[in-house]
Amino acid sequence: MGRITLDKVRKAFGPVEVIPPLDLTIEDGEFVVFVGPSGCGKSTLLRLIAGLEDVSGGEIRIDRVDATTLPPAKRGLAMVFQSYALYPHMSVRKNIAFPMKMAGVPKDEQDRRIEAAAKALNLTDYLDRRPGQLSGGQRQRVAIGRAIVREPSAFLFDEPLSNLDAALRVGMRLEISELHARLKTTMVYVTHDQVEAMTMADKIVVLRAGRIEQVGAPLELYQSPRNTFVAGFIGSPKMNLIEGPEAARHDAHTIGVRPEHIAVSTEGGQWQGRVGVSEHLGSDTFLHVHDTGLAEALTVRVGGEVALHQGDTVWLSPEADKIHRFDADGLRIG
């Protein structure tokens, strides 16, 4: 079991309140991702759950037990750190065995679990090496191995993939998702990368300045962002936000249209503009269109092979039912 409940949890460092009172429930078996720009308090929130920081107020319950003042060792959670945090003086085998040794698991049971974890994580050949002799991806696997052998009630991941290169990151992302599908254990995952959030999460928690901006399934956040911050943060490239008369025409202070919901034509359409930089990804092309009179630049997604050049005049037409409307406070209308 791994149900985590935060009840009016608050954290202040001296006079600075980094997390105002906050409520959140993480259901058993859920994959929850905390996402937000750097400094939004997502890592602090994770460390509060872990017990590595003391809460300044409120209550944390793990499986209905009050864990607010329990030390990290007593919470039954496992954590994977961004820096891997392996014990450099121990072999891979001893690293993985350490939590079991602390828990007093019998030796033969330890060996059985180490073998199983090593097999699942492709570490069998490296068990007698020191962490210093491993690559970044292997180290991260050892850290994950160390977390799974103790069979925790929940896993906490603190930006585990940020130190890996792009190709490895995609691979590890898949591995972690598969791990979750297999173990069905609660996972709480912190990242600043909205792609990781979208692809892995059952539930995304978007944070800004310690406050929860929105909680929901990835597609829910994508389709109906609660405010302009979430609208701009979820989705890549960012949603185009337009203010002024065009927004007023839709009875809104701000309207938002995603780059993939705008049709481009060289003959005619709703908004006229001039092509600036285009980014070719192969499968897609992102055009930055200027001089529309709506915003500094609008981003538009078109197919992989387009014959548009810098300076060409184009017409853009947003899909009418995909326009998001926001009021003067940035909150969603309708």
Add this chain to the structure above:
Amino acid sequence: MARAVSTRRKVFTTALAWGLGLAIFFPIFWTVLTSFKTEAEAIADPPLWVNFHWTLENYVTVQERSDYFRHFWNSVVISVGSTLVGLIIAVPAAWAMAFVPGKRTKDVLMWMLSTKMLPPVGVLVPLYLIFRNLGLLDTRTGLVIVLTLINLPIIIWMLYTYFKEIPVDILEAARMDGAGLRNEILYVLTPMAVPGIASTLLLNIILAWNEAFWTLNLTAAKAAPLTAFIASYSSPEGLFYAKLSAASTMAIAPILIMGWFSQKQLVRGLTFGAVK
């Protein structure tokens, strides 16, 4: 051309380093040499290098007149004892300062260091009186206490510097893995800090071994270590250079041998953290 310049530079720096090394080593070399001369040869002018009558007479006389092994044993007990007691106090203190620093941690560290800037003679009389009243004069216990206190700031500072180099993530990982404070210090912090602790231990044994001011002033006969053993040959009956040299050689030999065998740890410890 760049290579030629760098070779010349290499030769120059090598020569300079050897020159400095030999200059530093010379007094020790001369002391050892003098210890094998007769008293007359020891003060001969011009000085004699090797063409004298090599003799072990000084060593025999010194051992006959004063009991070397009693002084040696006192030195061992005092230096090792004060270093171990110091480490037992300093490891938790440095852990706290490095990993749970408070607002005043830096001030406390500076304040501790400031005690090293005090001229010891300034507190000699009060300390002497305290020791006399407590019956600690001329006892090894008394000297262990004094040398522990004298060297504690250095021990704490060295350990603090080593501990600061240990990523706090790893200690947090240990906590997440179910280790309490005792297991965290025992299985994770200490093994990672072994090079630092070893060099702290060695350096402090050397400092305590060589400490002369307090050991000379607070002992008379029973607890007198090798520093007192040397001093007994310097003044009261005029100067006996050859015997003084023999006593000095016997006094520095153990620590010199220990230093020689542990030089790797000493250097590694002293430069620990300089390069990541």
